[in-house]
Amino acid sequence: MRILHTESSKGWGGQENRTLNELITMRARGHELAVLSRPGARIIERAKEAGFQTFAIDMRGAVDLPNILRLRSVIKFFRPDVINTHSGRDTQLAGMAAHMLWNRPRIVRTRHLALPITSKFTYSILPDHVVTVSRFVEHFLAASGVPRSKITTVPTGVDFARYDRTSIAGNLRQELGLPTEALLVGTIAILRVKKGHNEILDAVPLILKRFPNAHFIFAGDGPQTENLKKRIATEGLGDHVHMLGLRRDVTNILASLDVFVLPTHQEALGTAFIEAGAMSLPVVATNVDGVPEVVQDGVTGLLVPLQNGLAVAEAINRLLADPICRESMGKNAAEFVRRAFSREVMAQGMEQLYMRLLEVR
Known part of the structure; x- marks a missing residue:
């Protein structure tokens, strides 16, 4: 099959990481893939590095006739069997461009987020099918009026070959x-605010009282960078909280940790928890949205209430105080995620869906 992935976001996060993993694994299964995004988008940069054909179009708005025509030209040039869209704007533009063609490709929208939908049109009308990354998101879309017959859950998969802690x-x-x-x-x-970094900072003084040799690592960048730096400085936490910025050596960072924590306010699934589990790390996470599908409370990690810094501190203290518990939960996490969230399982699920849609056509 020939598959074109589109993405209107210029940043890099869980959904872009999933898309890249799909590209690589589907290519290994014999398919031809390309990426279309906006100029300067990180998904284009990463896809080029991995050897994929890329196209850049400035998707300025949902109703943008010049770029709809440019998208149509790309579709006619690449001749995809399937267009897999990933965000609202590219779904609208690529969907309208594809519907202008006589023998159009099938359109699949992947829903990565656990947020209210802003346009039912981009779920029920434009795409032929919607893929969700978790059962939670599937139920959410169905409750929002998207026909359940048009929804398939294909959990996010990870390349576990990269996650060998011994190497x-x-x-x-x-x-x-x-x-x-x-x-x-x-x-x-x-x-971002909704990732819960402030709850971690709430917990830091409580943890340091018990474990003065604890240090806290924030890897990543985003709109809250300056606010977090200011709070860390104001509260005198700079000696124990280390902001690393955006890093490529994710596995090196994970292999250095004793505990992974992400008290997110909302999460469709949580690729970060899968990656942490793959490195045999116990996690502290919030009991929200799709997170319990990845983190088994008391087995692979600890789930805490939403926006509760005290609960985050108590959970981290519990794990830091018990190395045997940390090791056991980490081992359970590695076994669980490798069984349920490999990128080969993800690619097989996407491939089966694409083939089913093409058979109908």
């Missing part, structure tokens, strides 16, 4: 000049 240095302590006995608690996520 990764995990040298973050050396990089930061910390002693080998320092306890590292970290998160890797875009710096």
